[in-house]
Amino acid sequence: MVTAKSPLTGLLGFGNSGGFFGPAMRNAGYDHMVFEGKADKPIYVLVSDEKVEFREAEHIWGRDSHETEDIIRNETEDSGKKVRIACIGPAGEKLVRIAAVMNDKHRAAARCGIGAVMGSKNLKAVAVRGSRKAEIADDTALKGLSKEAVNKIKSKPEMETLSQFGTAGVVTLINAMGILPTRNFQRTAFEKAMNISGEFLAEKFLQKNKACFGCPVGCGRGAAVKESGYEGEGEGPEYETIAMLGSSLENGKLADVTKANYLCNRLGIDTISAGGTIACAMEMFEKGYISKHDTGMELRFGDEKLVVELIDLIGKREGFGDALAEGGFPLAQKYGHPECFMGVNKMEIPGYEPRGAKGMGITYMTSKRFRT
Ligand code: SF4
Missing domain, CATH: 1.10.569.10 (Aldehyde Ferredoxin Oxidoreductase Protein, subunit A, domain 2)
Structure with a gap:
């Protein structure tokens, strides 16, 4: 879920998508990230568990969401740790009011023009690689409930x-x-x-x-x-x-x-x-x-x-x-x-x-x- 003031409506805005980015963020130890202000020039953020890096992104500014994901993956994936990426394409950069945030290439947190908000912050992408696992209070009970839910579905x-x-x-x-x-x-x-x-x-x-x-x-x-x-x-x-x-x-x-x-x-x-x-x-x-x-x-x-x-x-x-x-x-x-x-x-x-x-x-x- 990506939330911000919508550039389209001027109201509370949010776009949500499926894929793998959300669980990867949780595995890095985060339930929620807040981005305030604006970077001086294009950047992307790499979150590796507790380590957070702000990396320059001028070389990917202008690239589409697929190219962006491929480039960031090449730059960040090491020792078999999978990186999951949410990014904007050229539309978000150009503050198109109907721009989306894309993750896992084909999944779109699209509504409310949320991609333009990332563009306005010069934030091209957020990449996460998590090596932890979410702590579970009662593993056996959770597995039982999951099985029950899956069977119902x-x-x-x-x-x-x-x-x-x-x-x-x-x-x-x-x-x-x-x-x-x-x-x-x-x-x-x-x-x-x-x-x-x-x-x-x-x-x-x-x-x-x-x-x-x-x-x-x-x-x-x-x-x-x-x-x-x-x-x-x-x-x-x-x-x-x-x-x-x-x-x-x-x-x-x-x-x-x-x-x-x-x-x-x-x-x-x-x-x-x-x-x-x-x-x-x-x-x-x-x-x-x-x-x-x-x-x-x-x-x-x-x-x-x-x-x-x-x-x-x-x-x-x-x-x-x-x-x-x-x-x-x-x-x-x-x-x-x-x-x-x-x-x-x-x-x-x-x-x-x-x-x-x-x-x-x-x-x-x-x-x-x-x-x-
Ligand atoms: S029902 Fe479709 S959109 Fe929803 S989580 Fe499953 S695959 Fe993803």
């Missing part, structure tokens, strides 16, 4: 779907329920839902399931796309990414959603907010509130090739990407049409249409992320 039928198809496995269900954001929430079902489903992902791209530390479910998707123009390897996409970079943009090509997802991970961008912001821009364009003069290009729902290009521009804050990098609310506000922004308190809502998913609607209204 495994007995749930929905866990089988999660293992088999990942979170993407709910796309067709959510579509059938009429709560799949489509066309920037103007519609609630997408005729190409099957083409961006977990079943499609499993059949075409899945290499192997991936699991976070100690998890019996393994909802992560180790995937590879070989189709010309969309080649890539990584993890995901998750349901939220598919909803926001797929159906909400009327993008029915899973290879493209996957490529956009991998690019977000490398640049360090929240896929939910990226999709929400792009959808907002597309709606404004199609309704004539903005034009090619503002954007430099045609912005149309269903133009799948556009998504990757726009994400690249956001990460680099280039061209119209600079306006998108501020998030959907400032964008819609700037052009006088805040009604095109689908969010609460300046943050894009995730992939559940609240008019149908009423419980989610209440969450959007009351969550600390969205409210003071």
